[in-house]
Amino acid sequence: MKKTFLVVAFALIGSAAMAQSGSGFGVKAGLSYNKNGDLVNTVTDAVDDPEGKAGYHFGFWGKLDFPKIYLRPELVYSKTKSSYDISGDSQDYDVSKLDMPVLLGYKLIGPLHIFAGPAFQYTLKNDLGDLEVEDVKNDFTVGLNAGVGVNLGRLGLDVRYERGFSENEAEFIDTNVANVEGRIDSRPSQVIFALSLKL
DSSP states (O other): OHHHHHHHHHHHHHHHHHHHOSSEEEEEEEEEEEEOOOEEETTTTEEEOOEEEEEEEEEEEEEEEOSSEEEEEEEEEEEEEEEEEETTEEEEEEEEEEEEEEEEEEEEETTEEEEEEEEEEEEEEEEETTBEEOOOSOSEEEEEEEEEEEEETTEEEEEEEEEEOSOOEEEEEOSSOTTOEEEEEOOOEEEEEEEEEEO
């Protein structure tokens, strides 16, 4: 009885995994926990470490499947947020960007797989509460995605870490208060939880 149960369980897991295996495409969405880099107030020389906040993403993916590896490019709209204490006032730093991770994955066992690859990022908009923010130094940057996932039928679940490689600062100034100006490190550092659906 126990052996029969184990055989049936492995067969079900294997068939569920096969439903999202193979080349194809689909949609994805999820939540993230993000922290950008330090904020430097150039007037007071104060450095503030951000408080992380939740963000979200949604987009599309494609997949080229091989026996033990796969290639999976994605195109994703991401919205991230961090909070900074600027002169005793809490300000949220919102960043909207397009991400294009190009992931190389390795199938471990059954539905379980690991992946990593570069993430090409294009900043669409950044906002720091009441403060006037200049555009980031580089609209286009490169980062890294690495994580682990599981396929369950047409559904896929994964968790990954994203980190920006290149420095990318934005300058800010408060036009109403003379003693608040500086720069903020816009590189993302986030943990991303995603749900994907094969179409």
